[in-house]
Amino acid sequence: MRTLLLLLITLQLTASAQDWHPPLDPPLYLSGSFGELRSNHFHSGIDIKTGGVEGKPVYAVERGEIVRIRVGPAGFGKVLYMKHPNGKTSVYAHLSEFDSVLAAYVKSEQYRLQQFALDLYPIAGRYTYQKGDEIAKSGNSGSSGGPHLHFEIRDTRTEHPLDPIAEGFEIADHRAPLMENLMLVPIGRDALCNGERKTFTLPLIRSGVGEYRVSRPGYYKLSGTWGFAIETVDQQDGGSNKNGTVALKMWLNDSLHYQHSIDEFSFDETRYLNSLITFDQYKCCSDQASKLYVEPNNQLSFVQGNPAGYSFSDSSSYNLKIEASDRAGNRSILEFDFEGITPESQVSLSDQPLVYPDDQLWLAHNEVHRLPADDARCIIPAGVLYADTYFPVEVSEPSGSMHKSRPFFSPVYRFGHTGIPAHTYFTLDLPLESLPTGLREEQLCFVEIEDNGRLEWWPGDWTAGRFVGRSREFGRYAITADTLAPSIDPVNIFARKNMNKDSTILVRISDDFSGIDQITGTIDNEWVLMEWNPKTRRLWYTFDEHCGPGEHTFELRVTDNCSNTAEYLVFFSR
Numbered sequence: 001m002r003t004l005l006l007l008l009i010t011l012q013l014t015a016s017a018q019d020w021h022p023p024l025d026p027p028l029y030l031s032g033s034f035g036e037l038r039s040n041h042f043h044s045g046i047d048i049k050t051g052g053v054e055g056k057p058v059y060a061v062e063r064g065e066i067v068r069i070r071v072g073p074a075g076f077g078k079v080l081y082m083k084h085p086n087g088k089t090s091v092y093a094h095l096s097e098f099d100s101v102l103a104a105y106v107k108s109e110q111y112r113l114q115q116f117a118l119d120l121y122p123i124a125g126r127y128t129y130q131k132g133d134e135i136a137k138s139g140n141s142g143s144s145g146g147p148h149l150h151f152e153i154r155d156t157r158t159e160h161p162l163d164p165i166a167e168g169f170e171i172a173d174h175r176a177p178l179m180e181n182l183m184l185v186p187i188g189r190d191a192l193c194n195g196e197r198k199t200f201t202l203p204l205i206r207s208g209v210g211e212y213r214v215s216r217p218g219y220y221k222l223s224g225t226w227g228f229a230i231e232t233v234d235q236q237d238g239g240s241n242k243n244g245t246v247a248l249k250m251w252l253n254d255s256l257h258y259q260h261s262i263d264e265f266s267f268d269e270t271r272y273l274n275s276l277i278t279f280d281q282y283k284c285c286s287d288q289a290s291k292l293y294v295e296p297n298n299q300l301s302f303v304q305g306n307p308a309g310y311s312f313s314d315s316s317s318y319n320l321k322i323e324a325s326d327r328a329g330n331r332s333i334l335e336f337d338f339e340g341i342t343p344e345s346q347v348s349l350s351d352q353p354l355v356y357p358d359d360q361l362w363l364a365h366n367e368v369h370r371l372p373a374d375d376a377r378c379i380i381p382a383g384v385l386y387a388d389t390y391f392p393v394e395v396s397e398p399s400g401s402m403h404k405s406r407p408f409f410s411p412v413y414r415f416g417h418t419g420i421p422a423h424t425y426f427t428l429d430l431p432l433e434s435l436p437t438g439l440r441e442e443q444l445c446f447v448e449i450e451d452n453g454r455l456e457w458w459p460g461d462w463t464a465g466r467f468v469g470r471s472r473e474f475g476r477y478a479i480t481a482d483t484l485a486p487s488i489d490p491v492n493i494f495a496r497k498n499m500n501k502d503s504t505i506l507v508r509i510s511d512d513f514s515g516i517d518q519i520t521g522t523i524d525n526e527w528v529l530m531e532w533n534p535k536t537r538r539l540w541y542t543f544d545e546h547c548g549p550g551e552h553t554f555e556l557r558v559t560d561n562c563s564n565t566a567e568y569l570v571f572f573s574r
Contacts, residue, residue, distance in 0.1 A: 018062075018086060018088075018167060018168045019168070020061045020062060020167070020168055020169055021059055021060065021061050021062065021131045021132045022059065022061070022169070023048065023058055023059055023061055023090070023092060023149060023151045024048055024050065024056055024057070024058065024059070024138065024149055025056070025057065027172065027238065028048050028049075028169070028170075028171055029048070029049045029171075029236070029237075029238035029239050030046055030047060030048060030049065030171060030236050030239065030241065030243060031047045031048070031049050031146075031148055031239065031241045031243075032046060032047030032148075032150075032241070032243055032244075033046055033047075033165075033234065033236075033243035033244045033246070034046055034161070034163040034164060034165065034244070034246070034262065035163065035244055035246055035262030035265070036243060036244030037244060037273060037276075037277055037288045037290070038273075040270075040271055040273065040274060041270040041271060041273060042262065042265055042270050042273050043244065044152055044161035044265075044267075044270075045091065045093070045150050045151050045152035045153075045161060045164065046150075046151055046152075046164050046165070046169075046171075047148045047149070047150055047151075048148060048149045048150075048151055049148055049238075049239065050138045050147050050148050050149060051147075052146065052147055053147055054096045054137065054138060054139045054140055054147045055096060055137045055138065055139070056137065056138040056149070057134045057137065057138075058092050058095065058134065058135055058136040058137060058138055058149060059132050059133065059134055059135065060082060060090070060129040060130065060131055060132065060133045060135050061082075061084075061090050061131065062082075062084040062085075062086065062088075062090070062131050063084065063085070063128075063129065063130045063131050064082045064083050064084035064085065064090070064128070064129065065082065065083055065124070065125055065126070065127060065128045065129070066080055066081065066082055066102065066122055066126075066127040066128075066129070066135075067081050067082065067083045067089070067121065067122070067124075068080075068081035068119070068120065068121055068122075069081070069098070069102065069105075069106060069118070069119075069120045069122065070118065070119050070120070071106060071110075071116065071117060071118045072116075072117040072118075072142060073116070073117065073142070073532045073533065073534050074142055074143050074534060075142050075143055076091075076093035076094060076141075076142045076143075076150065077093065077094050077095065077139070077140075077141025077142025077143070077144060078093075078094070078095040078096070078097070078098065078136075078139065078141045078142070079091065079092065079093040079094070079095065079142075080092045080095065080098065080102070080135060080136060082129070082135070083156055084156075087155065087156050087157065088153050088154065088155065088156060088162070088167070089153070089154040089155075089156045089159075090151070090152065090153055090154075091150075091151065091152035091153075091154060092135070092136055092149065092150075092151060093142070093149070093150035093151075093152075094138070094139055094140060094141050094142055094144040094147075094148065094149065094150050095136045095137060095138065095139045095141060095149075096136075096137045096138065096139025096140070096141060097136065097137045097139070098135070098136050099134060099135050099136060101127065102127060102135070102136075105120075105122070105127075106118065106120065107529065110529050111527070111529065111546075114527045116519070116529060116530060116531060116532060141533070143535075151164060152164070153167045153169075155264070158266070159266075159267070160264045160265060160266050161264060161265065161267075162263070162264045163246070163262070163263055163264065163327065165327045166263055166327060171236055171237075171327075172236065172237035172238065173236040173237055173326060173327070173328040173330065174237055174328070174330070175234070175235045175236065175237065175330060176210050176324075176326070176330035176331055176332045177232050177233065177234040177245045177324035177325065177326060177330065177331075177332045178232060178233050178234070178235065178242070178332070179204045179212040179230065179231075179232050179322075179324060179332050179334050180203070180204060180231045180232060180233065181201050181202060181203055181204060181230070181231040181287065181289060182201075182202045182204060182214065182228065182229075182230055182231075182322075182334065182336060183199055183200065183201050183202070183228065183229040183230070183231070183278055183281070183289050184199065184200040184202070184220065184222070184226060184227075184228060185199050185226065185227040185228065185229055185278060185291070185309075186198065186199065186224070186225075186226060186227075187224075187225045187226060187227050187293075187308060187309040187387070188224045188225030188226075188309070188311070189224075189362070190223070190224035190225065190343060191222075191223070191224035191225050191226050192222070192223050192224055192343070193220060193221065193222050193223075193226070194219075194220065194221055199278070199280075199281065200220070201281075201287075202214045202215075202216070202336075203215045203216070204334060210330075210331055210332045210333060211332070211333055211334075211335075212332060212333065212334040212335075213334070213335065213336070214336055219339065220338040220339065221338070221339045221340075221341045222312045222338060222339070222340055222341065223312050223313060223340065223341045223342065223343045224311065224312065224313075224343065225308065225309045225310065225311045225312075226309055226310055226311075226312065227291055227292065227293040227309040227310065228250065228291075228292045228293065228310075228320060228322075229277075229278050229289040229290060229291045229292060230248065230250075230289055230290055230292060230322050230324065230334070231287055231288065231289040231290075232245045232248070232290070232324045232332070233245060234246070234324075234326050244262075245290075245324045245325075245326065246261060246262050246263075246325070246326055246327060247259075247260065247261040247262070247324070247325045247326070248260055248290055248292065248322065248323065248324055248325075249322070249323045249325075250292040250305075250320070250321070250322050250323075251319075251320070251321040251322075252310065252318060252319070252320060253318060253319055254319070254321075257292075257293075257305060257306050257310070258292040258293060258294075258304070258305030258306065259304050259305065260276075260290075260300070260302050260303045260304065260305075261302060262302055263302065264302075265300070265301065265302060266301070269299060269300055269301060271423055272298055272299055272300045272386075272423070273300075274386070274421035274423065275291075275295045275297065275298035275300070275386035275387075275421065275423070276290055276291055276298065276300060276303070277289060277290060277291065278291060279419060279420070279421040280419030280420070283418045283419050283451075284418075284419060284451070292305065292322065293305055293306050293307075293308065293309045293310065294306065294307050294308075295307075295308065295365075295386040295387040296308055296365055296366070296386070296387055296388075297365050297366070297383060297385065297386040297387065297423065298386055308387070312340035312341070313340070313342060313343065314340055314341075314342055315339070315340060315341055315342060316339070316340045317337065317338075317339055317340075318337065318338050318339070318340060319335060319336075319337055320334075320335065320336040320337070320338065321333065321334070321335050321336075322334045322336075360390040360391055360392045360393075361390070361391045361392075361393060362388065362389070362390055362391070363380070363385060363388065363389055363390075363391045364385075364388050365382075365383070365385040365386060365387050365388050365389070366382050366383070367382055368380065368381055368382050371391075371393050371415060372393075373393050373394065373395050373413045373414075373415070374395050374411070375430075375431040376395075376410075376411075376413045376428075376429065376430045376431060377427075377428075377429040377430075378393070378413075378415040378426060378427070378428060378429070379426060379427040379429065380422075380426045381424065381426065383423065383424065384422050384423055384424050384425075384426050385420070385422070385423075386421060386423060389420055391415075391416050391420065391474075392414055392416065392417060393413075393414065393415055393416075394413075394414045395411045395412070395413055395414075396411075396412045396413070396414050396476060397411060397412035397478075398411050399411050401478075403447075403449060403453075403455060404453075404455060406447065406455065406480050406513075407480065407481075408447070408478040408479065408480050409432060409436050409444075409478075409479045409480060409481070410430050410431070410432060410467070410478050410479040411478065412449065412476050412477070412478045413428075413430065413476065413477055413478065414475070414476045415428070415474055415475070415477065416474030416475065417451075417474060417475055418450060418451055418473065418474065418475045420474045422471075422472045422473065422474055423472075424472065425470040425471065425472050426470065426471065426472075426474075427468065427469075427470055428446060428458075428460070428468065428469050428470070428471060428477055429466055429467075429468050430446075430466065430467045430468075430477070430478075430479055431465060431466060431467075432444075432462060432465065432466065432467040432479055433465045435462070436481065439481050439483065440563070441462055442562055442563040443481040443482055443483055443562045443563065443564070444460065444462055444467060444479065444480075444481050444562075445457055445458065445459055445460055445469075445479075445480060445481065445482055445514060445561075445562060446458035446459070446460050446467075446469050446471070446477055446478070446479060446480075447477065447478055447479075447480040448471070448473060448475055448476065448477055449475070449476040449477075449478070450475065451475075455513070456473075457482065457513050457514040457515065457561065458470075458471050458477075459561065460479075467479050481562070482512075482513045482514040482560065482561075482562035482564060483562075483564065484511075484512055484513070484564060485558075485560065485564040485565055485566040486509055486510060486511040486516055486558045486559070486560050486564070486565075486566045487509065487510050487511070487512075487566065488507055488508075488509055488556060488558055488566050488567075488568040489507060489508045489509070490506075490507050490568070490570070491506040491507055491508060491538075492504070492505070492506045493505050493506070493507070493554065493570055493572060494570065495570055495571060495572075496571055496572065496573070497570075497572045497573075498572070498573050498574070499543075499572050499573070499574050500574055502543070503542060503543060504540045504541060504542050504543065505540060505541045505543075505554060505572075506538065506539075506540045507538075507539050507540070507556065507568070508536075508537040508538060508539065509532075509537055509539050509558050509566075510537050511558075511560045513560075513562075514560045514561035514562045514564075515560060515561050516534075516558060516559075516560055516561075517559050517560055517561045518557075518558070518559040519532060519539065519556075519557070519558050519559075520556070520557045521539075521541055521554070521555070521556045521557075522554070522555045522556075523541075523546065523547050523552050523553065523554055523555075524552055524553055525553075525555075526546065528541050528546050528547070529541060529542075530556070539556075541554075543574070547574060548574070549574050550573065550574065551571065551572075551573050552571070552572055552573065552574065553569065553570075553571055554568075554569070554570050554571075554572060555567070555568070555569045556568045556569075
């Protein structure tokens with residue numbers, strides 16, 4: 001019996017301690033960690049540095065088969081998915097090129113389907129590799145902000161991303177997380193701190209090894225319902241990048257009230273990140289602090305904590321302790337003392353009178369809301385909001401106003417503000433009795449006027465005197481139109497040019513508002529593969545067997561999301 005028990009323990013340890021091959025030549029240094037707080041999502045892998053260059057060999061971390069290949073101008077760009085016998089799938093993203101066998105398969109499919117962007121699922125067993133085989137070259141494709149390898153380990157059955165470091169990939173780390181700011185966040189309508197209802201951001205300083213305190217100590221007296229949030233980052237050896245912190249805990253008077261550890265998550269829940277962070281601070285100031293309480297509609301599987309914050313209604317002393325830790329066991333601790341106080345004894349320490357936003361609506365998160373603004377409507381399904389919230393609704397500018405030379409064909413309506421996160425889509429329903437003179441229906445669209453003045457395009461449909469669409473960002477909206485076609489700027493081609501010494505046809509394309517939707521390039525009326533990098537505006541065709549010696553005609557059509565089309569035609573020779 002004892003021998004059997006030892007055997008079972010040995011098998012369990014062997015299974016959990018997977019011997020992976022590194023995806024790049026070691027040592028591995030990170031520019032991004034698993035579970036990092038990104039825009040609307042958690043980072044689903046680790047970003048491994050490549051020395052600021054492309055073209056580093058990328059290796060299969062275990063024997064397996066390629067089960068998926070994607071190519072696109074955004075997102076992961078060029079990416080491979082490899083299934084392994086151990087129940088895991090590895091992902092390699094932002095690649096510059098695939099190995100020659102995969103590259104030939106992808107190109108043949110691009111020509112067969114006549115499209116650059118692909119999502120391919122090869123026949124089972126068609127492309128198999130051994131551990132350590134080179135499968136690709138690192139790059140900067142897709143939405144990458146610089147050359148690196150985005151690498152993931154997923155559970156094959158659930159498709160959940162798993163922390164590669166927890167799965168056995170070794171990253172040198174002798175540095176504890178850094179604690180930067182503590183935030184006191186008002187939740188209830190009765191929340192006051194020193195007579196004010198606002199978010200308090202308290203900078204932190206190191207007071208010892210792995211210990212932090214508020215840099216400017218003071219007296220903080222809280223009543224009503226409050227939440228706490230911590231802004232923290234982590235760093236590993238070999239770099240100064242501020243990466244994400246994997247685990248947080250919070251105690252009040254030595255009682256554990258909150259904890260999370262981001263070991264894995266599902267893609268279905270990743271947008272709930274907007275409930276975990278102080279979203280309003282992120283939108284206004286790019287500060288991503290993690291809340292240490294659980295909002296009512298926060299459905300993250302790895303979070304455990306008090307629902308809807310913490311209530312203070314009596315004169316008591318409190319000690320707040322927060323711990324941030326990483327996979328290597330490095331820890332940092334913050335301690336903060338404050339007072340609870342009964343609401344009737346609150347004294348305003350501000351020179352300004354107390355102001356409550358009573359002119360705004362108070363919306364329940366679990367109800368459907370149909371909000372009128374003159375003849376316009378905003379329909380918010382239950383579950384769009386993460387918590388009950390104040391919600392402004394107003395008509396802020398009349399029809400006919402202009403922003404950045406763009407005419408508005410409706411008033412500007414405010415539904416909420418950019419600091420309120422929306423988990424799923426809500427509906428905008430604005431009146432538009434007739435089509436403005438000189439416009440095609442497909443040119444109409446919504447425009448969101450962001451706080452910094454930037455204009456963002458959203459689609460809509462015009463029917464029965466109403467213009468209706470969906471959005472996932474609260475704020476100011478109006479009806480406008482996109483009437484300008486994309487621009488096409490030739491880089492290395494001109495009329496009658498002999499291109500024998502060129503390896504590509506290169507142009508730059510851009511669009512001023514709604515964005516590029518379709519690209520079609522032909523040589524002698526035959527489709528050719530145009531590769532596109534939106535970050536650099538570069539669009540190119542690499543000369544191959546589809547363009548031999550002789551006289552040729554190159555034609556390019558670029559269409560935006562409002563059906564405006566630009567065309568470019570040129571004769572050349574090779």
